[in-house]
Amino acid sequence: MGIFSRFADIVNSNISALLDKAEDPEKMIRLIIQEMEDTLVEVRTNSVKAMADKKELERKLISLQDHCNDWQDKATLALTKQRDDLARSALMEKKKLEDVIKELKNEDIILDETIEKLSGEINKLESKITETRAKQQSLSIRSQTASNRRDVQKHLHTSRTNEAMAKFEQYSRKIDELEAEADLFAQSGNSKSLDQEFAELQAQDEVEKELEKLKKSISKNVNK
Secondary structure (H helix, E strand, C coil), X not given: CCCCCCHHHHHCCCHHHHHHHCCCHHHHHHHHHHXXXXXXXXXXXXXXXXXXXXXXXXXXXXXXXXHHHHHHHHHHHHHHCCCHHHHHHHHHHHHXXXXXXXXXHHHHHHHHHHHHHHHHHHHHHHHHHHHHHXXXXXXXXXXXXXXXHHHHHHHHCCHHHHHHHHHHHHHHHXXXXXXXXXXXXXXXXXXXXXXXXXXXXXXXXXXXXXXXXXXXXXXXXXXX
């Protein structure tokens, strides 16, 4: 017993629902496609057989119709020879053949319906296989994408990655310490010692005294 037991089960099946319930969707969809393809082969085989039967039946009908015409000709000939008995027998044979022809024509109608039905089933199956293959391709892409994401996440959570991140943090801390030392030296270079500040005050005081003397000297010269 396959996944599908009848043609109707296949063409009416909800592939997405089947895949949602499957433990292994990729395996399930392969089995579904295989079942569809096997069913398609069977339907095509039946279709070919039905068409072959139709051709054979048509040849038989032509042959029987020729025999009917032949018995008709014989009946006519017998009547021209005043042989009503032979004419009657010929017409009886013709009637038997006509009954057979009638039955075969009914079979021919059934074969036409069968061939038409099988042709429709083939088209539906081919369409369903195309739809399912599209789902298979989509499923394959999703599976590959998920696998790639898993590998990336797995790599990100490995001990090697953690070690690398730890080293990165150590390097960052080292750089922070170096920058802090550089800032400290810069601040030390800009600050003044106590002796320097007093020396500057004394220098400014001397400059002020010299400036006052110069002003007084200039003022005396102007008043003379």
